Amino acid sequence: MGKFVNNVEEFFSYCEENDVQFVDLRFTDIKGAWHHLTYRMSAVTTEILENGFPFDGSSVDAWQPINKSDMLLKADVPTAFLDPFTADPTIILICDVYDIYKGELYEKCPRSIAKKALAHADSIGIADAAYFGPENEFFIFDDVKFVDNINEAGYKIDTEEGAWNSSTDYKDMYNTGHRPGTKGGYFPVQPTDSMVDLRAEMMLILEQVGLEVVLGHHEVAQGQGEIGVVFSDIIGAADNVQKYKYVVKMIAHLNGKTATFMPKPLYGDNGNGMHVHQSLWKDGKNLFYSEGNYGNLSEMAINYIGGIFKHARAVAAFTNPTTNSYKRLLPGFEAPSILTYSSQNRSASCRIPYGAGEKATRVEMRFPDSSSCPYLAFAAMMMAGLDGIKNRDIPVGPMDEDLFELSLDEIREKGIPQMPHTLRGSLESLIRDNDFLKPVFTDHFIEEYQHYRFERDVWPDEGRPTAYEFKTTYQC
Template sequence: MAKFVNNISEFYDFCIKNEVLFVDFRFTSLDGTWNHLTYTLKSVDEGVLKAGIPFDASSYKGWQPIDKSDMILIPDVTTAFLDPFATDNTVIVICDIFDIYKNDFYEKCPRTIAKKTMKMLDNNEIADTAYFGAENEFFIFDDVKIIDTMNCAMYQIDTEEGEWNDNKNYEDAYNTGHRPRRKGGYTPVPPIDSMQDLRAEMVQVLERVGIECFVHHHECAQGQGEIGVKFNTLVEAADNVQIYKYVVKMVAHLNGKTATFMPKPLHLDNGSGMHVHMSLFKNGKNLFYDKSGYAGLSKTAIHYIGGVLRHARSVTAFTNPTTNSYKRLIPGFEAPSILTYSCQNRSASCRVPYGINEKSARVEMRFPDSSSNVYLAFSSMLLAGLDGIKNELTAAGPMDENLFKLSLDEIREKGIEQLPHTLRGALESLIRDNAYLKPIFTDTCIQDYQHMKFKNQVWPVEQRPTAYEFKTTYSC
């Protein structure tokens, strides 16, 4: 994100210039939710910005117990930008969290973990900069209904683009019949693409808050879209994802629509991923480039891939942290689960983009999704990649064939591992394989994160019967 403010003095100048009335302090909890506390500008003096804002950390999943609930938000004024949706002029400031009991930044603050990861990168002398570029896909729906009770469970979602609406009678309009169809939505022009103007509005708002965009288009599924955002360093790229998700949801909301980054809301259609492009630089040199290497990649890049894929089964606890994540990771829907790499091949978990050069050489991990806590997702992948470089790890591959056509027996014969098939599997892998995350992720953070996911995701889903189970089991 482009910076509007560089220090506290400039922050107040920015507020005066823009007639700001409120300061909205934002922070990310362990589950990835963006939270906020809003103060009047007159109550936020320089002392407050330096000392921080007290808040109750026991109210957030996986954080503090009630008897040690007080924590401090430490504002990072360099992240300040005007809220494009607030009725009254409001400046948003992203915060880190300080632990008053240990007199240090909080070990379970996702943004702090990301900052510590970047500091470790610099200290180990492998590289001084890590660039991340996320492709966050999303759905836009017209209506969502949800029931979850003891004797009834259902959801129903609707979009005018859905082929199930072919014979629908609209009260205020006629049925045009122009729809992308299942898995047929990749880049058709309007009227099949009904969201052109909506995405354009999102792009304009993103640009206004300082996020550079370069493309937007309809994605493969019905009601699905994507906006291309410029890459950045790890912490800034993670900040940008949080802002991106906020803008997409709010623009949709204000247009009478509802946007979601849920990985797999539609059965039998493509899900939404968060493909992540990564590269390492040192003294301005791209460490991932070697003209004579496979697809232009250096040995450093190959070992980085080896590290991410070697630890991928536990990395997915952060990059794919919901039970719904694993409904996306199935063959045939452009969501790879086979742990190999390839050039230009979108069926591999890691893809090397076409036409890379000394400036653009990078690797693209295709399995993550946007339900993740992006600070933890980026940090875990970087730490896994650095472990690969340190220990000269290699992954299976390269494999340039269509991996979606391989049977399970063929995958086993080739000796290729797969991602976990469930969140439970990912969390159990995290328990077994977490040394590469330390000391950035503490034992307490890993354990509490895992417990939070079992309590709020795995166990509630495992104990609920589904409609499909009634279809297959009721008459047994």
Template sequence: MDLKSVLSLVEVENVEYVDFRIVDLLGRQHHVTIPAYAVDEDTFTNGVAFDGSSLIGYKGIEESDMVALPDPSSAFLDPFVEAKTLNIVCNIYNPDGTPYARDPRGIALKAEAYLEQLGIATSAYFGPESEFFLFDHVRYASGPTGSFFHIDSEEAYWNTGKEGKNLGYKVANKGGYFPVQPTDSQADIRNEMCSLLTQAGLKVERHHHEVATAGQGEINFRFDTLTRTADNLLLFKYIVRNVAAKHGKTATFMPKPIVGDNGSGMHVHQSLFQGDTPLFYEKGGYANLSEMALHYIGGILYHAPALIALTNPSTNSFKRLVPGYEAPVNLVFSKGNRSAAVRIPVAAVTPKASRIEFRTPDSTANPYLAFAAMLMAGLDGIKRKLDPRELGYGPLDKNIYDLSPAEKTDIKSAPGSLSEALTALENDSDFLLEGDVFIREVIDAWIERKRSEIQQVERTVNPKEYELYYDL
């Protein structure tokens, strides 16, 4: 959709408000709403002013004036606001008209421009599988006199003995893949989410209940170019959360909200194209992959410890990244093997669908930064011809979790904590700086923020510590 189409839509649909959206360093969206009668071509040329000092990772109060410049191609009608509202994603600019170097969306756009500049491909396509939970109730608190969290779901296995009206049909621990109704109690809600996603312009491919109990679900939407997919992922989370709220439920994309059951990941499918020609396919190669694809994998796995600081950027991420829960902590690649960090899908794959799947990430990532970083790692692998076979990253076509300790000796592992991942990023970030895609200031700000989060978690007294140590 171009500018003229947007202004025409406002008129034809009798839009009352236009909602302009930006994203902070961590990946949370923010918005400012303007009456439609005050929005014209000048709004798209001059942008919307806002205070950058009030957003995480932006500017200090002494230089806080910033401009949100709307991207008309991102416009969609908001299905949740009573007054008809058009939502538009914006890029961030300085008052002098230059792009703001810390803008996450701007970084994603620079990564795509760098790809074309190298002449390796014209497009990078990304397709995330973002899992989530729908709970009926959530309470949490953290303070000097106590800390706790409590969640509940009508379909959770722990409610089999719940008093009052109880119809059974609970989802067993790790038993949620993928039963029919009435055990799957949320099919209608996911249908509604899919309908609204389609209305907003996303191409939904399928949805289903996921492995965990207590309302874990997954909705897959069609891949797109890097920045557009990041836009779509934020739109996806917006629609999932608001439909859940409409039904009296709450949605979370936390990687590990339940102890002892599967967590929520965000497997990211990736491929490169030259025009309409897929560059990752070569008939007869390993899993029908081209040498370029293998080098891309080499870059992903070589830089994985640093990447994980951006793709799994929460302390909670590392409660999911443990062996035994289909969490890919092993830095190897394999065809059709879900225990590997990089999986090569082989079922019903055409040349144009030839792709690699990085299974480690989760949805606490800022998608603009995470996708841009993955592309930069893959491009570094292509430029340096990093062969994952020579570097000891496989292929390993076995269930890695069933290997003996001796067989696992040479398998490299993902960092065991956010702190380890941040240290890896400190030591390996030059590949992100190529083409001025990322700047050192952004990486330093990210590391500083995340170390602050680690410190907050480590200094908070945990209820488990009372269980372990109170009577010693």
């Protein structure tokens, strides 16, 4: 799998061969949401592909003011793939955003920021390639309802796999009684695993849009799944996350269900993570490999981990960017919030895949989640890692003991740092600690980003009473 076209000439030939009627332009905002606008194929020329498609940037959250709203979408032609869900043949092009006022890639375009991160690694002589392999978990639900008003708030989620449905009287079917239960979803066969055919359909469509699929399986929580795809370069991997989320959501939708990558939709069960495998390369050589060391890790790899851990509280503003993210990072649900590394222990924030050879040696950061914008998350981790290499940072570890069994006092006694406990904490850390992100992340972008997250996520969340607060406080 991979590219369907390599250049503009092949693009037009491919469109003609597939009777393409529409060209769909996709770009990503700072939340990680995909946006699109659609051109008739007859209106797309070589000139506009090379010069850019105009659009209004003022209507995108935290982007341009109304008096400087004109922007361009620069199509990355080799990203082209046919949309598997449209009624008429439609080809999708992933785009970068171009700032016509400064004559450069837009400083708030996440994809452009990730490109700058790779260019920075090359410019300082460390690496000419960076490979990322995200593992995105998701939930498939049968129904979701939520309300958020001045006098009421609440949500209700349902899945046939939910343990709460063990005594449900179904009108159109009998109650099968086969359910994974809380934390019981890892690897049971049908009928307990009710999503086999749904995941299979997702896997086939993911291959159809250019991803190389390895496996699919039920995850630990009820209604939870994961599909494994082959790693790519930093830009391709982030592009693939956007494709992955699009396909998973659409397949669920077309089957009368709903998919979410929300980090913690179910209280008391495991949440959705996005474990991210990473390695740096130069001249075709894996810079993270050194045979015979712990986990076959080179000194550079150790320093890379050290840099991410040193800046983890600020990095979390990009890798765990929602208030819900920190409900996942609680002890007891396989969500690693303790900043150490291990070659075998999945409770560490960084796992070193066991027994990896020269080409496969890598570090796996386990704290990120899929509410993040993948371009920003990958770029922030990479910039922190590069800073660690520069300053020869040494992380706490390795630690192969069961970290979930440690008390908070033991964690503190051992001097193991932790992830922040709230989004406010991560954003306040970003305000204090952001030099490592420069010059890839501009001062203006960092300021706008933290303001946006405070105003959209932190303050509204902190100002709302919750059902649990009524349960514990109403009678006081």
